[in-house]
Amino acid sequence: MPKTNGMKLTLDKDLSKVGQIEQASHSVGRALLMPGLALVFIAVCAVFATTVTGSAPQSYIIVVAAAVGAYMALNIGANDVANNVGPAVGSKALSMMGALAIAAVCESAGALIAGGDVVGTVSKGIIDPAGLADSRTFILLMMSALISAALWINLATVVGAPVSTTHSIVGGVAGAGIAAAGIGAVNWPMMGQIAASWVISPVLGGIVAALFLAFIKTAIIYQDDKIAAARRWVPLLVAIMAGAFSTYLATKGLKHIMEIDLQMAGMIGLGAAVLTWLISSPLIKRQSQGMENRNKSLRELFKLPLIFSAALLSFAHGANDVANAIGPLAAIVTTAQSGAVAAKVGIPLWVMAIGALGISFGLVMFGPKLIRMVGDQITKLNPMRAFCVALSAAITVIVASAFGLPVSSTHIAVGAVFGVGFFREWYTANSRRRRDYIARNPSNPDREKAPTNDQPRYRRLVRRHHFMTIIAAWLVTVPAAGVLSAGLYLVFSTLG
Known part of the structure; x- marks a missing residue:
């Protein structure tokens, strides 16, 4: 045996x-x-470009550019889209597969329906085309910028750092522009504004997210009757979200379809907010019937708005940031076909399709790593905290647009996650309201571990390692992409 x-x-x-x-x-x-x-996918895009261009002048350049643009779009999907759905996944409001499906559909829809039909050929006025020698120089510059930005975003994705694709392409254009036409070719005031946005974007995002979380904790979570407080305030918060996203979509997406100024966008947002409040108030009241007086019930009330926010963020991102992938590609295509550098170029539908499909495929194939990073590994999120992150992303972009500040949606969203985490650290250690609530409800199953007189009053709720890694990646994005792009331009100009 x-x-x-x-x-x-x-x-x-x-x-x-x-x-x-x-x-x-x-x-x-x-x-x-x-x-x-x-x-x-890259090979298919190159072959498709071959069929579209046929025997057009410099068709081989267009084919190569299409392949590089597809590679860039894949990397944007792998890195940038995580900010839109990461909080929803980290808070368990969405599964990973559900988030990937929603984001892929909404990103493509935003790019194809409301994506920019006209973009500046040199990314936000960083380089003056008049300072370049000829169309060949311009093509090599844009190709170098596109490759360097894609490589940098790929590297950042591998190390788990969400970086700004806008800053990557701007750094690439600036670096190749310096190599092509000297330091004087760069619009340094514009570069200064972009550098300032490194600080402005995450700080604004963090402050706005922390303020909303403070309101939710004060007005709902640490009230003795949570359900009654939720019926009063959750419809208002959902209405603010609807108004913010309507304004955001009007300023960042619909402007490509029709002419909308910020005042008109604000009126659209106000109308959407009022309508949403009227609809959501009875719905929230009905949903909360019979719910226990617990934070778990509150999380259920925030899940559906959070899912909608993830979808809307993805749509707006596809509409606004697809140009980072296909703007330089469109510029190369137009210049190669016409033989002249234009200040503005139209984006052919097939180029837009490469950007939209590439972002969606990159998200599905490589996005989960950064989604987990943003949603789960920086700080612990629940639907209420994730709702504050999503709301902050929309509101901060609107405020920045009103003041003409160039901000990064990536920096805003990740900064909002940091803001939520650091606020929780402070609130846990210093909130008298929280201590009084716990004292009144010693047996409440939702009470978190609270510091007592004989315990440390400070708990770290943000992983400092991830914080330092991401900040370092942000700081070096523009110079790293610029140096790489300058080197590529020198190599290409020598070989060509």
Whole structure:
């Protein structure tokens, strides 16, 4: 009998080893499959560009640019879109698969329906085309900028740092522009504004998110009757979200379809807010019927608005940031076909499709890593905290647009996550309202571990390692992309 037991133990160990080997094989297979699919997508885009351009002048340049633009779009999907759905996934309001599906559809819809049909050929006025020698120089400059930005975003995704794709392409254009036409070719006041946005974007996002979380804690969470407080205030918060996103979409997406100024966008947002409040008030009251007086019930009330916010953020991102992938590509296509550098270029539909599909495919294939980083690994999020992050992203972009400040949606969203985490650290240690509530409700199942007189009053709720990694990546994005782009331009101009 002992012998039989020994044989069973040996067999169990062998089967366990086989299972581990199979699991490792599956992991390796998945790791090889995704880059392979990405290469197939890039190749398909290049072949499609060949059929579109035919025997047009410098068609080989257009084909190469299409492949590079597809690579850039994949990287934007892998890195940038995480900010839109990461909080919803981290708070468990959405599953990873649900988030990927919603974001992929909304990103593509935003890019194809409301994506910019006209973009500046040199990314926000960083380089004056008049200072460039000829169209060949311009094409090499834009190609270098596109490749360097894509490579930098790819590297940032590998190390787990969400970076600004706008700053990456701006750095690439500036670096290649300096290599092509000297330091004087760069619009340094504009670069100064972009550098200022490194600080402005995350700080604004963090402050706005912290203020909304402070309101939710004060007005709802630490009230004795949470459900009654939620019925009063959640419809108002949802209305503010609807108004903010309506204004955001009007200023950042619909402006590509019709002429809308900030005042008109504000009126659209106000109308959407009032309508949403009228609809959501009875819905929230009905949904909250019979709910327990617990934070768990509050989380359920915030889940659906959070899912809508993730979808709207993705739509607006596709409409606004698709130009980062296909703006330089469109500029190269137009210049190669016409032989002259234009201040503004139209974006062909096939170029827009490459950007939209590339962002969606990049999100599905490579996005989960950064989604987990933003949603789960910086600080712990629940639907209420994630709602504050999403609301902050929309409101901060509107405020920045009103003051003409160039801000990064990536920096705003990640800054909002940091703001929520750091505010929770401060609130846990210093809030008298929180301590009084816990004292009145010592058996409440939702009470968090609170510091007492004999315990430390400070808890770290933000992972400092991720904080430092992300800040460092933000600081070096423009110079790193610029140096790489300058080097690529020098190599290309030598070979050409």
